[in-house]
Amino acid sequence: MNVIAGKYKHRKLKTLPSLSTRPTTARVKEDLFNILNNYFIFTNKIxxxxxxxxxxxxxxxxxxxxKKAYVNDLNPEALEIxxxxxxxxxxxxxxLSQSDYLVLLxxxxxxxxxxxxxxxxxxxPHTEYYEQFFQKLASINLLNNWGVxxxxxxxxxxxxINGWLKLLKSKVVKSKVDKYLYIFRLEEN
Structure with a gap:
């Protein structure tokens, strides 16, 4: 796997050799960033x-x-990668941090x-994390207006989501295990 675009383009990335993480495939990552480019300007963002x-x-x-990336994984092997x-x-x-995601938030x-x-x-396997995350995000002041x-x-x-974030784009990626890609944005008046 490589970085697709920008100043680190073609930089090779290592992944964990085990099944403890599931890296986003190159195709999904490319789709995701191509879609994101239509809705988000990366420069000087966090x-x-x-x-x-x-x-x-x-x-x-x-x-x-x-400008700054907060990068977290609870798995110590992932953090080393x-x-x-x-x-x-x-x-x-x-x-870099190695925290439970709710503690980090x-x-x-x-x-x-x-x-x-x-x-x-x-x-x-942890589908409950999605609902927990969105409930937590709705209750805290973390995401900037127009944040994605x-x-x-x-x-x-x-x-x-219950409509508090605007759905900008969704896509089903067909594979052995179907994946759903979503891009949501906070649009407060």
Missing amino acids: SLDLFAGSGALSLEGLSRGI IKENFHGLDPDDFV NQLVHNQVKVDLIYLDPPF VVVESPIPLEEI
Whole structure:
């Protein structure tokens, strides 16, 4: 797997050799960023990846102009892979953490961090994480107005959101296991 575009284009990425993470495939990542380019300007924005795996989505965002990436994975082996993939990058451009995602959300709010882009791609067996995440996000002040949430899910999510985020785009990616890609945006008046 490689970075697709931007200043780190063609940079090779390592992934965990086990089944403990499920990296976003190159095709899905390319689809996701092609869609995202229509709705989001990366330059000088702040991103958050709660279940980073290899860090591929955050690195792609940094490559395209993200100013600061908060990159999290609870799995210590995944965090080591992320460190390898981010080797040589300016350490001021990212913050790595190994926290439960709900604990991290609370820490970020406590530290008055606001983000413009959230990647949500938890381990597929944990579908309860999607509802927990959106309930938590609705109750905290973390996402900037016009901020975007990008989701890869094994299940349809339209009913979980309840309209407080605007659905910009959804796509079903057909494969052995169908995946649903969503791009939501916070649009407060």
